[in-house]
Amino acid sequence: MRATTGLNHEQPRGNIRYSGLVRSSQNGVHPRLDDYVRRHLDTFWGQPLHGPSVAAYQELLATGCLCADRPFVLDSGCGTGSSTQILAQSYPQQLIIGVDRSQDRLSRTANLGDQSGNKNYRLVRADLSTFWRLLLRDGHVPTRHFIFYPNPWPKPGHLLRRWHAHPVFPQLVALGGRMEMRTNWGIYADEFARAVSLATAETIRAQRFSPASVVSPFEQKYRERGHALFSVVVSEKITSSFQQCWSQADTVGTKERI
Ligand SMILES: C[S@@+](CC[C@H](N)C(=O)[O-])C[C@H]1O[C@@H](n2cnc3c(N)ncnc32)[C@H](O)[C@@H]1O
Numbered sequence: 001m002r003a004t005t006g007l008n009h010e011q012p013r014g015n016i017r018y019s020g021l022v023r024s025s026q027n028g029v030h031p032r033l034d035d036y037v038r039r040h041l042d043t044f045w046g047q048p049l050h051g052p053s054v055a056a057y058q059e060l061l062a063t064g065c066l067c068a069d070r071p072f073v074l075d076s077g078c079g080t081g082s083s084t085q086i087l088a089q090s091y092p093q094q095l096i097i098g099v100d101r102s103q104d105r106l107s108r109t110a111n112l113g114d115q116s117g118n119k120n121y122r123l124v125r126a127d128l129s130t131f132w133r134l135l136l137r138d139g140h141v142p143t144r145h146f147i148f149y150p151n152p153w154p155k156p157g158h159l160l161r162r163w164h165a166h167p168v169f170p171q172l173v174a175l176g177g178r179m180e181m182r183t184n185w186g187i188y189a190d191e192f193a194r195a196v197s198l199a200t201a202e203t204i205r206a207q208r209f210s211p212a213s214v215v216s217p218f219e220q221k222y223r224e225r226g227h228a229l230f231s232v233v234v235s236e237k238i239t240s241s242f243q244q245c246w247s248q249a250d251t252v253g254t255k256e257r258i
Pocket residue numbers: 076077078079080083099100101102105126127128129147148149150151216217218219
């Protein structure tokens with residue numbers, strides 16, 4: 001397998017500081033990535049929604065957190081929610097919605113309490129593949145969508161579990177807003193960028209970056225260990241243009257089917 005971009009994925013080995021580095025037998029973009037992405041783009045994914053996640057979403061609607069005139073930022077896979085709290089300080093005029101499926105992780109933040117006094121965030125326990133579809137169905141577009149350090153699923157056989165090869169991927173991009181994904185695995189970043197490029201017909205590239213300040217526990221851990229960090233940023237213009245094309249191509253009607 002060959003890498004398709006010029007990113008250097010070399011990372012130091014053999015030192016405890018570098019534990020947590022992603023180890024994979026892949027040494028470049030997965031050779032089947034394009035096939036899967038194209039298939040997902042051509043096929044509607046109609047898996048039943050996850051009931052408890054629908055209930056969590058409905059609670060956000062019922063409490064007025066999600067409504068037409070309230071801008072929001074999405075922190076997908078927020079873990080303990082500490083990134084959600086940091087974003088709440090960075091975007092004080094917006095509601096930050098942190099979503100994670102792990103009650104264990106989310107409850108760690110509840111125990112920390114809200115030291116900032118800032119109440120412009122909500123932590124929600126939900127499965128993202130349901131939550132994203134509901135947001136898209138109802139036209140709730142985040143201004144910014146962060147996916148910090150998603151599970152890498154490094155085994156080649158687990159490609160379909162990575163967000164860019166998951167059947168929900170077209171709906172993730174169609175959700176809209178400025179999307180930013182961060183990872184410490186350069187191949188994941190390359191694959192994510194390639195999948196977005198295939199979907200949108202725009203040239204999207206992964207970038208190495210060095211955060212001025214740390215936004216999440218995983219970012220902190222990786223930075224302390226000296227890992228290279230990568231991000232893929234997709235502008236709001238590109239996601240919104242994809243949303244229009246994707247909804248028009250969806251001739252059977254997304255709303256009836258979700
Ligand atoms: C590697 S952790 C990163 C956590 C946090 N973003 C950070 O940077 O510290 C990935 C998180 O994604 C969550 N996650 C993975 N798949 C998910 C899904 N389908 N729905 C919701 N959360 C999910 C996991 O529970 C986990 O908390």
